[in-house]
Amino acid sequence: MNDHAQIFSLDAIISLILVIFALGIIFGILETNSYNLKEQQIFEELRIAGRTAANVLIASPELTCTLTNSSGTELFSITHCLDIQKVQGISTQDLELPSDYQFSIQRTGILLAGEMIPENSAHIYSEKRTVFFYDSLAEPITKQKWMECKTGNPACALTEPEEVMISIWRVP
Amino acid sequence: MKKGFIFTIDAITALLLVMALVGLFATSQENNPTVNVPVDSLNQKTLDQSIAFNYFNQTGNQASTPTAQYRACNIQYIYDFTETQLEKKVKERKICEEI
16 A cells, blocks of 8 residues: 555656646747747738838839939839939838838938937848939939930939948837 | 566656657747848849849849859840840840848
C-alpha cells in the first residue's frame, strides 16, 4: 500500500511538472506568435498605405510636372517629375492616406513637405523613390525644355534623378 | 529497485516525448524572416530608375554579375518610332540594384 502510494505520487508529480513545463513553453510560443502576427499586421497596413502614398506622389497629375506646348496649353503630366510648387503644399488626402496618418517627404534629409518624423513613434514606414524635380514658379515646362534634358543639354531645367524619402506613421 | 527502474524508463520516455512534441511545435510555429521586403524595395527602385533615367537618357547601374545577397533588375525595351521589332533595332536597357 505504502509503495503504491509512493510510486503514484512520484509519477503524478513528475508528470505534472512535465505537463506544466510543456504548457508553459507552448503558451510562451503562442504569445510570441500572437505578438509577431500583430506586429506584422501593423507593418503590412503601414506598408500598403506607404506604397500607395509613394505611388501617388510620383504619378499624380496634382503633384507632378505638367508639360505644356509653346503656347502654354497643358499636354500631360510626367511621372517621377515632382513639381516643387505642388509638392510643398500637399496634405494627407492628396496622398490618399487615411486621416489618422501623417507623412514626411524628405529630399536629401531636408523636409520638403509634411511633418518631421516623430522620435517616439513605434511604427514608421519609409520608402525611397527615385525622382527628379522641377520648379514651375517661374514658368511651366515646355516640350522644348523637356527635350533638352533628353539630349543631355546643360540648359535642362530639371534636376538630375535623386532619391526622395517618403515616411508615414499613424497618429495615436 | 524494480519499481524505481520502471519509473525511470517511464519518466525518461515521457520527458523525451514531451520535448520532441514541444520541439516540433516550436519549429512549426517559428516565423521565418521574410525576404519580400528587400526584394520588393529593390524592384521598386530599379523600376523608378528605369523611368527616371530614360527621361535623361542615362544608363544607371548595369552591373552584370550578382555580388550581393539580394538583387533586382529591370529591363527596358526602347522602340523608336521608325523601328520595328522585326528589324531587331529595339534597344535594351538593363538596370540592376543589389543590397
